[in-house]
Amino acid sequence: MKLSAIKETLNAQVLTGEEFLDKEVYAAFGCDLMSDVLAFVKEDTVLLTGLTNPQVIRTAEMIDVFAIIFVRGKKPNSQVIDMAKERNITVMTTDYILYNACGKLYEKGLQGLDIKGVQVNG
């Protein structure tokens, strides 16, 4: 799914990275736990989260995530937006809650991640 289609589906506002809306993602991950993002997210995945601190951008940077959607109408401060801009990460904000935002993307055919084989408490 192209970032431009995600923007449209979620009625989202682009905060930075408008020039990369032609890029495509193949999966989505909705989460506020950055260690889980680090553990499970593969490349070409869009991250949906309600956290807006610098660690979200750092986490995305470490695993080459190039698109982040802030849900529940959240907007990070300008320092966080600048960090995303420096790293060519597209950042959007949507008024939908995490559940509805994920649901809308899923309905359009964007799959979640398969985390089969991940051991819990193993």
Place this chain on the structure above:
Amino acid sequence: MDDKSGVINLEYEVIRYDFSKAGQASSEIKKVLKQLGINSNIVRKVAIATYEAEMNIAIHSLGGRIIVTITESNINISALDYGPGIENIKLAMEEGFSTAPNNIRELGFGAGMGLPNMKRCSDVFEICSKKNKGTKVDMKISLN
């Protein structure tokens, strides 16, 4: 950076509770590995391991250092801190166990996945800790 006989050493100081800078060392390490043309899967493993280590030092310790040594065959990462040490390492290694307070959880960390994530990314993982002394995590990631 120091380059003798093909070995590259990188060293970074990590400051306690400095969450605006936490991640900077990992970011720089990742840039160096990319510049060296190292396979992206390996870069990803190193990035996750160093970032979790860096966050751990910033969150749980009095401060510490991250040292990365790149040889022809391996990337060695040492994360060491100046205390206070881990009381029960076995418990700390369990997924979901965390001693992080609420203000850390609000950052998206402290879910008890840091050490398990670091172990998952490493080919060799060793941790030793002394109460009131400090903790040292050694990770080796093979380049082959």
